[in-house]
Amino acid sequence: MSEKALVHIIEDDAFLSKALSRLLGAAGYRTLVYGTANDFLTQLATLESGCILLDMNLPGINGMELHAQLRMQANRMPLIYLTGEGSIALSVQAIKNGAEDFLTKPVQKDALLNAIAHAFDQFQIDDLQHHRQQELKRRLGSLTVREKEVFDLLILGLLNKQIAYQLGNAERTVKAHRHSVMEKMCANSLAELVLMATELGLLDKTS
Structure with a gap:
């Protein structure tokens, strides 16, 4: 990833999103903040790739619904859920759907930073595999x-x-x-x- 990787924060709590942005900025990340899933979706086509930090309970389109739309579009950005009402069933479903992690509020600083770092590391591995697959398909074709x-x-x-x-x-x-x-x-x-x-x-x- 780039020297300052980008984290997309999708969170309707303005106080929390600002706190997360400050925390991640201090850790060397760039951040963009969205108050709703729709705010993110309307800009998605022009957005730089990064890690998505996604609130589960959003007004309008919720976290799971947004994740489903991203999967339908074959969007490959790594995604981490952040929710105040977590459950084992929800976390299992989120991971099955391809989320990198499932964190509950209030999230510990180290847990958040470790999850984001791991998500970017895994994305690099997945990205190499994706390009390898595309190249092999090109050769086969x-x-x-x-x-x-x-x-x-x-x-x-x-x-x-x-x-x-x-x-x-x-x-x-x-x-x-x-x-x-x-x-x-x-x-x-x-x-x-x-x-x-x-x-x-x-x-x-x-x-």
């Missing part, structure tokens, strides 16, 4: 129809001659396709190609 057929059989462990028999090609043709597949996928070995297929979830589909 660059294969021709025949190369994709060879790819699908290679990751199942078939030999060149077995692939040639199954596709009705000459073995030398399969070798040429195999070379092209390895080159386009940037794979240095069959084991690496299988690992890529696993990351893309393709082995589950072909097994």
